[in-house]
Amino acid sequence: MSQFWSDLVHRLTPYVPGEQPKMDKLVKLNTNESPYGPSPLAIAAVAAAAGNDLRRYPDPNADALKRTLADYHGLAPDQVFVGNGSDEVLAHAFAGLLKHDAPLLFPDITYSFYPVYCGLYDVAFRAVPLDAQFGIDLDDYTGAAGAIIFPNPNAPTGCLLPTADIARLLDAQAGIPVLVDEAYIDYGGDSAVALIARHPNLLVTRTFSKSRALAGLRVGYALGHPALIEGLERIKNSFNSYPLGRPAQAGAIASVADEAHFRSSCAKVIATREALRAALTGLGFEVPPSAANFIFARHPAHAGADLAAALRARAIIVRHFRQPRIEDFLRITIGTDEECRQLVDALKAIV
């Protein structure tokens, strides 16, 4: 507490990210990073950006990166917004597109940064309970609302919605912005990007931190109608002209060029995920289907906090949320086959 803080600071409850421990020899399955490295083209592009040109500001509009992403998704550059990780993109969306008189709707169990953004920008919201199977029922989102946001697949559950259901919601709520947060869509889901052409109220956000294995570079983006993108640009240009440095822009562009690396990394994660689900189910865990690079699992005989602590004692870190309804679940990032084998061995010993 300080007399020098604004009222806002006194009111805030900041987000707590997953731990980034500074120990080696850890099996780190807590922040949904890729177990495989980024494209060698991306690494080479970041290295090539390490030169005298670092003295120059980057392109404030990241035009080359926007063109690259537009081409990749079959859109125009003015349908692309880029930011310093998708968290920054989401923050600008909360300020610029999701704040209205009527409440923003999002699931009660979802990315826990959403209510934090609402605190930062004073956005009225209503948390909509997931159904009994931890699924999002989009029929719950058709009432009075100022805007809607949900991840697809949802986090931390991994549950996927079909795009046909999303299209119906976009029609039912055609007068308000609907943000589909596709941080994890590359692990088996159909993207809502295909709906952008017919739905000017749809914004889709993406990240380079998961399927493109560039969490260390901080690049995220949003796709949607040019009017939605312009709203984000106006916020961004009132906040920070140059959110993406030269290494980040160069690395992201090169990553998109390496479709083979991207596809093979995603395919390996999906294969490991299904093997891990089977193994944990065999140990008595309940593991709902996941379309993400993590699974959400609980054991009927063991509290989630106890399991997380027992794993930590074995130098394996997973994410555990002390939150009603999900306190007995672990969110386990899909690692390499070897890391997942160590996890299964440890859980075998624990349960």
Added chain:
Amino acid sequence: MSQFWSDLVHRLTPYVPGEQPKMDKLVKLNTNESPYGPSPLAIAAVAAAAGNDLRRYPDPNADALKRTLADYHGLAPDQVFVGNGSDEVLAHAFAGLLKHDAPLLFPDITYSFYPVYCGLYDVAFRAVPLDAQFGIDLDDYTGAAGAIIFPNPNAPTGCLLPTADIARLLDAQAGIPVLVDEAYIDYGGDSAVALIARHPNLLVTRTFSKSRALAGLRVGYALGHPALIEGLERIKNSFNSYPLGRPAQAGAIASVADEAHFRSSCAKVIATREALRAALTGLGFEVPPSAANFIFARHPAHAGADLAAALRARAIIVRHFRQPRIEDFLRITIGTDEECRQLVDALKAIV
């Protein structure tokens, strides 16, 4: 205009950064970049960060960078805040420290992002006119206020305030935050950092984009009492957990280790600045003393807009502000000796 925008977006007037032209063979003296490259140690550190570890999130708290900066400035790590360029640091300060019921005070002629931040965060402000010599008179800042911000040296004028005057203001306004924006302090000014120990209301911001020649990496920071830093951290952790990527953290740390490169770059800029001032004065320009890596110059017989256009026709870009009181001035970044020679030759031909 869009029905999907929040009220805020409709109200905003975004900042317009200096142009980043995509042409080669340009003498680019418009955005106050260093004419010399960053430290070779910083370049090597960025290159070394280009590897498989990019798949991992960076340290969200940038502890190693904070320790490095704390040691460099003789402070503790909890007196250091880091952000994605000093623009992001300033944005968080406007939201978290400079917004109060009473108006924020800043000079009428100064960094033109300040009123934009006020628009973004709905901060009440009063612009205090510079004196007739374009100086800041701190006696004008001792009345009722919620907070105070000014650059030292000021931009785009280059005028420097002595730290003794700043110390007096900090005493006179001990109950409110005072932010001294030291983006350009390394070019001949005494820093207010020495005042932090005795003034818990002082926040000093710095950037790696000017004197450390790392504009392309996006790193800025703030120094002050731990309570001020905590206020910034609470905003940051409600906005984006990971503002600085791995290459940025590594490059900034390495830059601070190369004091010799830093000092020699600054000394060369200062020497070129004084030679350029003398040359332009010889051409009939009025050029107030500058403690920055730019000069602010006008010619009694030529309109600023005409001079800027004539220079542009010769592939030399400087910054011109269409703003009352200063529309006849050019803000000219100090380039290499050769770039400044080309500028002087061009102005000789024009005037």
